[in-house]
Amino acid sequence: MKLLAANRLSDGIAVWLGPDGSWVEDICDADIVHDAVGEEHLTAVARAAVAANQIVDPELIDIDLVDGHIRPRRLRERIRAAGPSIHPNLGKQAARNAVVHLT
Amino acid sequence: MYRYDEFDHAVVEARVDQFRDQVTRRLSGELTEEHFKPLRLMNGVYLQLHSYMLRIAIPYGTLASRQLRMLAHIAREYDKGYGHFTTRQNLQFHWPALKDVPDILEKLASVEMHCIQTSGNCIRNVTADHFAGAAADEVADPRPYAEILRQWSSLHPEFSYLPRKFKIAVTGADRDRAAVQVHDIGLHLKKNAAGELGFTVYVGGGLGRTPFVAKKLRDFLPEQDLLAYVTAILRVYNLQGRRDNKYKARIKILVHETGTAELTEMVEREFVHLRDSELKLPDQDIRAIETYFTPPSLPYRPEGDTVLSEAITHDAGFAAWARRNLHTHKHPDYASVTISLKGIGEVPGDMSAEQMETVADLADQFAFSEIRVSHEQNLILPHVARADLKPLYDRLLATGLATANAGLVTDIIACPGLDYCALANARSIPIAQGIAERFADQARQEEIGDLKIKISGCINACGHHHVGHIGILGVEKKGAELYQVTLGGSGDENAALGDIIGRGFGPDEIVDAVDTLVNTYLDYRQDRAETFLAAYQRLGSAPFKEALYGGEAKVA
Secondary structure, three states: OEEEEEEEOOOOOEEEEOOOOOEEOOHHHOOOEOOHHHHHHHHHHHHHHHHOOOEEEEEEEEEEEEOOEEEEOOHHHHHHHHOOOOOOOOOHHHOOOOOOOOO | OOOOOHHHHHHHHHHHHHHHHHHHHHHHOOOOHHHHHHHHHHOOEEEOOOOEEEEEOOHHHEEEHHHHHHHHHHHHHHOOOEEEEOOOOOEEEOOOOHHHHHHHHHHHHHOOOOOOOOOOOOEOOOEEOOOOOOEOOEOOOOHHHHHHHHHHHOOOHHHOOOOOOEOEEEEOEOOOOOOHHHOOEEEEEEEOOOOOEEEEEEEOOEOOOOOEOOEEEEEEEEHHHHHHHHHHHHHHHHHHOOOOOHHHOOHHHHHHHHOHHHHHHHHHHHHHHHOOOOOOOOHHHHHHHHHOOOOOOOOOOOOHHHHHHHHHHHOHHHHHHHHHOEEEEOOOOEEEEEEOOOOOOOOOOEEEHHHHHHHHHHHHHHOOOEEEEOOOOOEEEEEEEHHHHHHHHHHHHHOOOOOOOOOOOOOOEEOOHHHOOOOOOOOOHHHHHHHHHHOOOHHHHHHHOOOOEEEEOOOOOOOOHHHOOEEEEEEEEOOEEEEEEEEOOEOOOOOEOOEEOOOOEOOOOHHHHHHHHHHHHHHHOOOOOOOHHHHHHHHOOHHHHHHHHHHHHHHO
């Protein structure tokens, strides 16, 4: 399973592609794809969004579903989804509904 | 301190206007990211995990109180209320929006600051001893030379597209507090037998993926030849340095692959053509720059000794702070004060906007408005009357900045690591916090004595782990964080790279491993005068390996 991560151009904030094609600020709201067709779709959306100057540095990331929650495989992406592990009051984790699964 | 002249002002203001235009064009889509990325990097704007990052140059680590106050304002107005002082004596904001950066640059320019050459393959911020101009053991203040190098290297057309980034450090006392031998060029200011000033010149030092201690190219380079000789080195590097492989592009690789003798010959050949050119520094120019760094007029304050001994007797916390956080000043009535940014459990190098403002006020009240940033991620008030130390300490204590640990086991250098950095493989800061909490007891820290722990979250070594007495490198192995330990590194005048001690440790093992190493040192040291580093140099790695891994060998 994969989803599409990126940073928003104007402020650099981490965003993920949502199911309706918008860029969401919480990984919980991201669109998950399960196969090569889905991945191709995400790659095409990423290319278009870069060209439209919405986002920078798009990347398909591997995730698992743990108890129904999205959990990126790499720690790097888990920290990006949550915020700095040393500052629970900053980043996504500070916002409502953000889910922190660092370890 | 140095004040901008009309040219400095014009250059920095023009750059703000230029970058404002570039950001506008990027946001409108006129510039693609491919076009824009090198432009933003030239202005210190990186993209990290959570946001952009803005790196602000603090030339040779010297800050005025009005500048620190502006950094506090920017932290509050445009960031999340704090900033991070780095091992390059710079400051980073970790959350600025790209659209706000031109306004931030404009505010920085108003206090003679900028972000030029804090990234890219150019000559970066020149660093220097943080006690410069104040230390009793100083031969001469290294900062005038660092300033001359800054002026010469700023927007230098020949050296703006080098094979890779280029870092120069200058130090002015026998004790090297600027780690000059692990820089691309290290300049160690000395006097010759005739009393003339000059430099021992080191080239090709560096950490990162392929660490090297620099090679000595010159024992004594007369001060007037500084720019001609540095130009000769840069010219050889610019022509001969590798551009085919990013990982082999630093001058350290050129020095290593060419050999010191041949490289010295190449540099000296270039130098012959340059020595008597316009690059020769006229004595009056050096002395004119020196006047910007004339220390403040320091009135006699002979009451200091009495006031100090009284305070030490009555306040154990102050006594500990005075033991650790003071450095001997040229003037016997004064001291240089280290403000530790390593409070137990805090983030090394981080400072809140409120703390910045407090330190700016304290600098105005007690320290002639001067502040320094050390490459060890602390702040320094270089000139404080000994008679004023107790009231200063009391104010620092009230704002959480009186940790008495300068040079101790909890005074840890740590890069931002995977908590922020897009290049990192592992977290650094939580490891530093864990170690600091383990060794929080003041008596135990002081019993252990001088011990430098340095932590990097990836092989790029921003946390200088190779030159830590105990170095810790975070890597990613099978998707998890793993920490490799090196021992015996040193970034001083006897620079050495640490030895890898054995297999790495998980995040939940590394603090215990450091504890074991420290206990082994305490068990084996001859007496309290033998530091961890000295004991390691005498004993070698065997007892430390045995303590860490002996059990495993027996089980196996």
